[in-house]
Amino acid sequence: MAIADKDFELIRDFIYNICGMFFHTTKKYFLESRLARRMDATGVKTHLEYFQLLKSLRGSEELKFLMDEITTNETYFFRNVPQLNALENKLLPEIVEIKNKMGFRKLRIWSAASSSGEEAYTMAMILLEKRATLLKDWIIEIVGTDINETVVAQAKEGIYNAYSVRNIPDAYKRKYIKEDNGKFILSPDVKKFVTFNKLNLYDDNKMIFMKTFDIIFCANVLIYFDTASKSKVVQHFYNNLQPYGYFFVGQSESLHGVNDKFKTVHFPGGFTYKK
């Protein structure tokens, strides 16, 4: 069933308000097809009725099923290009200048909810390219963490499939990826900058020790948390970030109403948060 604009807006607003994830109109048909599956499964006949189900008492349970349908638990290299451009063009040079002045030549980056490691390794590649110039003689520390031990192990291994590497610009691919029988193997030069650990973002005792980061990524995971947990986790990120640092969420995510201390810094195609 084709979704009416009005119903699309109701459901998209609902998802945005609860999850902090925005569905652009360009993804209307995608949402429509996924809603169809959930309507089948629940026996609900119209989009409006489904919306009412989401708002009802058992709505939070249904929302979990819906989120499973509309988010893909995927990750890949160079996933968020506008973000990477902003880092390269402006944010990194800015951080480097500040730290140079302090005589503190060390960069610390955290990919929280790193899954199989693509986000962390993407940063490693980008920074590695700057070893001869901006980051000459700098120490680079990239940490990836995830709750799921299986993906942490995969990240440590650094072997990927074609889907995962499809967005890597050729110049990087040639330098840092070796193809072997349909498997894509990451160069040890990249791997050596990144360490991976198991970490649950809900684990306050461990979160307080993740200190002094210049850049933190937490993309495509907070959308599954309820508002109170989001606020708590984001407050940890806020505390763990250097005063001049930046905190990034995913492509169409929003922290509005989750934390009122972070300020938005805008750049073409996205924004980031600053203390």
Add this chain to the structure above:
Amino acid sequence: MDKNSMMDKARQLVENMDDLPTIPVVATQVLQLIEQPDVRIEDVADLMLTDQVMTARVMKMINSPVYKPEHEITSLKRALVYLGLRHIREVALTTSFINAFDEDKGAMELSAFWEHSFGVGMVSRIMAKKIGYQDLEKAYIAGIIHDLGEVFLSNFMREEFQAVLDSIKGKPIKLVDAEAQQLGTTHCEIGLCMAHKWNFPEAYCEVIAQHHTPSDATIDPILCAIVNLSDLFCSVRELNYGGREWVSFNLVEEEAWQILKNESPKLAEMDVERFCYDLDDAIPDVKELVSSIFTAKE
């Protein structure tokens, strides 16, 4: 570079330009007519209808979802009534401005220019509404014309302007700063000279001159701040001159944000993230409007 010498440079450039487009005759007549104390909207409509392209463009501008009329406006007279006499002059000027520059011969395609301009017009109108600014139409038109000077640079100083664009490609440098540095003047001063030549109302002249420096405005600082902020938002979503400029800003540090928050404190709670995403969604409407305005010629 001080403001006076940039202004001198701009004046010199605009004065010495022989083939600077002029305002269509009809627009001049409209402007004269609405100065009459007993003017009737019917008469203005009749006069404007003698210029079909202008009529078609006014109708397109007013009926687009970008402008959000309550319902479709089907006659020019209704459009003029809807706008009110005080805005007819501006609409005539705006469409003249569109007429003056509807040929693609500059360093940047006109569609990119007009998409930015109408985008800023649309966002200015929304911001104006948010902060309770009394005249939404004025905000819309101010947004449309704010970068007037840019077309002059693109069309009449093609090579120099291309060099400026090349020099900032992918770099976090504002176009206006690069212009000042490399050309000795900017689209703000040039636009102001053109606006004077074309007798634009004072408040619009100020927007053209001060939309990058809203705290220097004296006539209508709120309007300048609205356009400034809308310009910034358009610059970070896909209404940024086809990506020719790479702009980044920290919202709370922007003077326009401070000015508007003083005017309307509840602005502090605005969901800017959502605002940006909604803006993305409105971009197809802006593109559609621009292409329809330019096919109005055929």
